[in-house]
Each structure stands twice: as structure tokens, then as C-alpha cells.
Amino acid sequence: PAPAVAAPAVPGRATPAPAVPAAPTAPVASAVPAASTAPAEPAGSGLGSARFREVYRSRYAYAAGSMFQGIASTDLVVRMAGAGLFGFFGTGGLPLSGIRAALDDIGRRLPPGAPYGMNLLHDMTDSVGERATVDLFLRYGVRYVEAAAFTRVTAPLVLYRAKGAHRDPGGRPVAVNQVLAKVSRPEVARQFLAPPPPELLDRLRAEGALTAEEAAAAAALPVASDLCVESDSGGHTDGGVALALLPTFVRLRDRAAAAADGEPVRVGAAGGIGTPEAAAACFLLGADFVLTGSVNQCSPQAGTSDAVKDLLAGLDVQDVTYAPAGDLFELGSRVQVVRRGTLFPARANQLYELYRRHARLEDIDARTLATLERGCFGRPLAEVWDRTARHYRDTGRPEIVHDAERDPKRRMALVFKWYFAESSRAALAGAKENSANFQVHCGPAMGAFNRLVEGTALESWRRRDVDAIADLLMTGAAEVLAAAR
Template identity: 50%
Template sequence: MHSPDSTSGTRAAPFPGSGLRPEDLGSAGFRAGHSAAYAYATGSMYKAIASVDLVVRMGRAGLLGYFGAGGLSDEELVASIRRIRAELGDHRPFGVNLLSSRPEREERSVDVYLAHGVRRIEAASYVRVSPALVRYRLTGAHRDRDGSVRTPNLIMAKVSRQEAAEAFLSPPPAAIVRDLAAAGRITPHEAEIAGSVAMCDDLCAEADSGGHTDQRPMIALLPAILTLRERMAFTSPAAGRVRIGAAGGIGTPEAAAAAFVMGADFVLTGSVNQCTVEAGTSDAAKDLLQHARVQDTILVPAGDMFELGTKAQVLRRGLFFPARANKLYELWLRHDSLDELDEDTADHVQRRILGRSFDEVWQEIKSRYVESRPAVIERAEQDPKRRMALTFTWYFARATRAAMEGDAGSRVDFQIPCGPALGALNERLRGTPQEDWRHRHPDDIARLIMTGAADLLSRATHLPTPVAAA
């Protein structure tokens, strides 16, 4: 039920004996490899919602947290890493997100991570591995005296598709390795040993979750990826050493226990940490989140992948954003330009949703891209449907910003990524001091989930054997 332990090369019994402790669950290799007390991590959340304070709080508790670097400028990223390093030093665990993006953006992020000694990244939204990701993985790779390959830069990949899982369980693509070596981006020795390593150390099966989601059910996704690892291990020993974790829906001890029973080497939480003191979003957003129930989320178009039809899961309760976001997407599907909208519809969109005219929105968009990405503006001015998409997704960006800043005048338009796991945790905390988010901290949630899971599994090993009915 668990992968071969990377520190011992042996497979541990799933849940031996009784009196399990939280530190007994999952992979000992995960705990040793990340200097973490539990086989547990907090995932990154866009624009530093997974904040410096959140990551530092986890690290001081001996737990692993990933900083939400997506959407930050290079200057903000560098300043955040320096703050984390100053607080945690060199020996407490932390990681930083690397979001699949434009090649030049990924390259700049990897430059920052290598320059500042970031040894753990969470790779998210990748369908295939990129040159920047391969460069990060192989930089510093070497053979020890015993011949074993060491990769100082550790990658946790979050995937929801088996083909993406296969890419991360495989060695770096040979063509990318050759190109990087030819360009002097990696050394000949690093290129030579590339075939002996997998693209990641930890592979997280991301089921139905807050934010971008493929809505995969954990009960199907996790076993499929575990089976894939076992099959690939026959031809690639490095694949067999990759630890497989579970994310999406992990918000209670019961959910974590179920993941460990299915064979997860670790668990990763997301939405539940957004409703804590340390999360980098507004008090107004947290006030809404702490009242969410399991049924209070809904799918909307993902603003950054609007034209691809990608979906994101957000909070619905008390908000107009979901209905308005879906309305904009329906209009975009049915029309080829803003000029095709009838007068009443155009007026409704401008007054009630955007809060300003199409021309005013377009001027804001142009001012944002005209210097950094002028090709975006040139294409949109030649393609009316593309211009409509940019105009509509301006609303998505504003809704995210309003939620993070707690803009009281735009409260009903808050876009708040959220999965059902938070509703389950809220139910569990109802009637306790932690019902109020002002008494919630990410390390305390980790202890609640992992201690509760250990207790559940301890009791399960002592259940009486059922007697068959006559």
C-alpha cells in the first residue's frame, strides 16, 4: 500500500499494530526527505494566498508548506523568498510554487529559485514538462561515491491526468536535455545522468479541488496513478521511488485516513488553509469561507484559460460572481464580437457586471499589456472574439483582486477559489473555538487531520470481525 521507502528501500506494513501516531502515517521517505514531522504538506495558492506567514508557520512547526508564487512579479517573488529564508533558516522545510506559464516567465522563476537556493518546488498545471522545469531538476545532479544519483532540487508535481503523471514519472525528455546541454544551461555530467532520474520526487494526485479542477474523483484517480507507478517501475527504477500523494478533498481526518488506506504516501491540503489567520487574503473573504458548507461551491470558467473552456471551483454562497462569470462565458460562446450583443445585453454587462464601459475596460487592458506583451494587444485588435475574451476576463481578474483586498463595494463579486473540503472542515469545527477563522492556523489543522486520521486507523485495526448472517 506504500511505495518503497526511499530511505531504506523496503516496503513498510500499511498500519501495523495499534496506537498509531500521526507521524506513523504515510512514507517515512517523505518525512526524511523533507525534514517534516508528518507525511503532509500545504499546497500553494495563487498570488501568495499561501503566504510567507503561512509557510513560515508551517516550517516552524516542522511541517512542509509551499509558497504561492503564481501571479507575483519577479521583485515580489525574490522579496518573499528572502523573508522565508530569514525566518526559517537553512534547515526548516519550505517550498515554492512553479506554475506552468510562458517559457520566459518560467525561466525567470527558475533563475530566481536557483540563485536563492530554493530546493523544493511544487510544479502545477503542467501537461508536459518544460525546459525550465528540466533545468531546475538537473542543476546540481551528481553521482555519489556509491554510484547513486542525487538531485538536490526536489519537485512535487500536482497532476490530475495519467499522461501528465507518466511524464513526471519518466526521466527528463532526451531532446530537452540535449538542447539544454548544447546551450550550456546544464553541465555535460548533469546531462549524462539525466536518464537515471525521474522528473519528480513526489507526485500528487489532485482530485476535485478548489480553483482549477478537472473534478477527478479521488477514489478513481489515486489508484490509477499508483498502478501506473508500479507498472513503470518495472522498466524505470527511478519511477518506483517516486512517492504518490493525494490532494483535493482533504479537509478532515476521515478524508486523510481514506487516502492513506488507498495507498497514499502523503496528503496535501489546499482550500482549508485559505481560511486561517496566516492566509494572504482578506478578512472579508475569510468571513465568507468560514460559513461555507460542502454544497456551497460551484464551477465557473477559469479566467486565465477562458478560451480553452477550463473550469475552476469557487465559493458560491452569498455571491453573484459565479452567475455573472458563467453568463459572460455563455455570451462569448454565442457571439464573435462585442458588437453582436444586443443593446439590452450590452448595457447589462457594462453597468451590472463590469461596472464600466467596454471602451474603458479595453483602455485598462491596453495599458497593462502595451509594453510587456504588445503582441496580445495586436492580436486582439485584429480578432474581435479575442478582444471580447480579454474584456470579459478583465472582470475575473478584478473579482480576484476584490476578494483578496476585501473591497466592500465589490463584495458580491468576490472570486474565492474553494473546494468542498472546507465545508467538511467547517462542519467539524462548528461549536468549537476554531469555528471562527481567527482561531485557525495551518499547523493546527495539520495536527487535527493527521492525529484524527491516526486515531481512526488505530480503531479500525481493532474492529470486531463481522459475523455472517444466518
């Protein structure tokens, strides 16, 4: 359903909240590549950066961000493209074969050259996999990448950005590939706002991955074309506050642009955007675009289970919390997850505390171990270790098993991390017999959106097509800003 547009605000009169479509009397079908009809010049199309809309070929300065393991699915990016909008596919946690299958699926369903993006998730333990993913993107002609979880600029990322770079007839450096970097720390942002490190360009040129012309042009370009400031969001988060982060990053961009002669990097905002008011606030703070995540997870196009979507549609703003991150368990990194209806946060925090206090599994008291086997793992820990070791051997990483067999603390970490992987699998599959352990990454924006659409056609997640969510947030943001003038 196309969102209704409220009447213009009357000066001096209180303006109601942005309009949300009323519930229809007859069911509305949700066909996946077909998109809802949008007005030719919808309210909201003038917000943010016109250059962002031009480069990403989107009606709005808006993008649907990636969510791991294909939760931001091929259905999502196809639906967004069909509606004149932009979305990123979530590659995190997928093998290279799964990413290739997604690219093939998108290629079959979208016309040549249609805009869509792919996530490039940094893995500090697997530079080979990162390079293989970039090589795959280049072979498929992927022109837009969302770079996430990077703490430093890497050679594969530089290769992606620099490939095809050249000078235009006027001598200005031009990049073929766009990198939208999600960042939450100024020291990381500075790396993306600067040109690639010369030693990385030299290495890529020496190995034949870049031509001299590509390397020379890339040396005059920032690593990122777009910088997305990630505030407190679902999943991995530093718990940042947009009110502090966004103006800081805009100033960093402005200083970097003053010292360069190319096109300035666009700065956008992500995290906590679940209402028109939140999107409007981001634009007021200087954002060139906004990027959404949690709200798109509760849509027909999201690649997760109906059980998870039912859970998400019932959340309020307080129904999320923090838990250890499975992929960075030993480092104490945190993710924001659903708290209501699942025991995952409490159990995950218990596992991390046990890991901090003990040197090996055998040091944990028998009663606690029995509780873990019954509640968290559903099987003996010896069986969990056997499955874990078999996984690493089958995926060509036997050295991880060898190290863990010599280091009891490492072995304990791998056993505990099995729980995090299994809790994600259970949620994605909708395994109701294991619903107490569902791990669902989500921020409070989901609860805010639920309150926004309560009593309307979008109260049911089955009507929340991702383009309808975009239309509602962006047209509503325009109304909020118009009323504030």
C-alpha cells in the same frame, strides 16, 4: 491550540469522531512565526511515507499546498516550518519581483536550510517567464518546488530538476532538487514518472545550463520526486474522483519503478481533504502523503482578506460550484469557486456563454451590454478595453493588443477576462463594495472542515493556525485508522 488526542479505541465498541479542542475561556494569541506546541511523537506521525517525512523534514507525511497570488503566504510557510511541518508558497499570478520579495522575506525569517517550497505554475503562453522563475529559484537555492498546471514536461522544469544532479559513491543517481508534481491525468503522470526527454537535456547542456555530469545523472532520474494526485479541488480542476485516480496512479508508479533502479516516486493525494476521515481514506488508498489547500485559505496565515475568511468560515459542503477559468477562458477550462454570498459564478458563466455565441462585442444586444456594464464591470466596456490595452503595453506585451485590434473575438475575450482579474483583486483586497463579484477558489473540503470544528476552539478562523489544522487532520486520521483495525 494543540488538538486533543482521543483515548484508544475499545474493540467492539463504537469509536467517537476524532477529538477537537474545546473552546477556551480566554483568547489565544496567534503570533505568526511562533508555532503551537505539538507532542514529540504525535499520533499521525507514522502515517504515509517515512521517506517523505525525511526528505521534506516534516513531522507528518503532509504538506500545505500553494494557493495563487500569495494566498499560501510567507507567513504560512514560515509558520509551518516553525512547527516542524512543510508548506509551499503560492507564486501563481505574481510578477518576478513579487516572488523575489517573498524569497527575501522567507530568508530573513527562517534559519538557513529550513525546509519550505515554492510553486512553479506552468504558463503555456509564457515560457520566458517560466525560465526566469526557475533561474530565480536556483539562485536562491530553493530545493523544493510544487509543479502545477503542467500538461507536458518543459525545459525550465527539467533544468530545475537536473541542476546539481550527480552520482553518489555507489553509482546511484541523486537529485538535489525535489519536484512535487500535481497531476490529474495519467498521460501527464507518465511524463513525470519517466526521465526527462533526451532532447531537452541535450538542449540545456548545449546552452551551458547543465554540465555533462548533471545531464547524465538526470537522464537516469524521473522528472518528479513526488506525484500528487489532484482530485476535485478548489480552483482549477478536472473534477476527478480520488477513489478512481489514486489507485490508478499508484499502479502507474509501481510499473515505472519496476523498470528503474532509482528511488521510487512517492504518490500523494490532494483535493477534498478537509476532515480526518478524508485523510485516512487517502492513506488507505495507498497515498504516501496528503496535501491540503482550501482549508488553509481560512487561517490567520492565509494571504487573503478578512472578508474572504469570514465568508469561507460560514460555508457548508454544498456552497461551492464551477465557473470558467479566467486564465484559460477561451479554452473553456473550469475552476471550483465559492457560490454562497457572491454572484461571481453566475456572471462568469454568462460571460463565457456570450463569448461562445458571439463573434464580437458589437453583436451583443444593447440591454445585455448595459447589464454587464452595470453589474459585472461597473464601468463602460470601452473603458475596460482601454485599461486592458494599457496593461499589456505597460507589461511589455503590445503584440497582444495589436492582435486583439485585428480580431474582434480576441478583443471580446480580453475584455471579459478583465472581469476575472478584477474579481480576484476585489476578494484579495476585501473590497466590500464589490463583494458581489468576489472570486474565491475553494472546494467542498472547506465546508466539511467547518462542520468538523463547529462548537470548538477552531470554529473561529482566527484560531485556525495552519499547523493546528495539520495536527487536527493527521492525529484524527490516525485515530480513524486505529479504530478501523
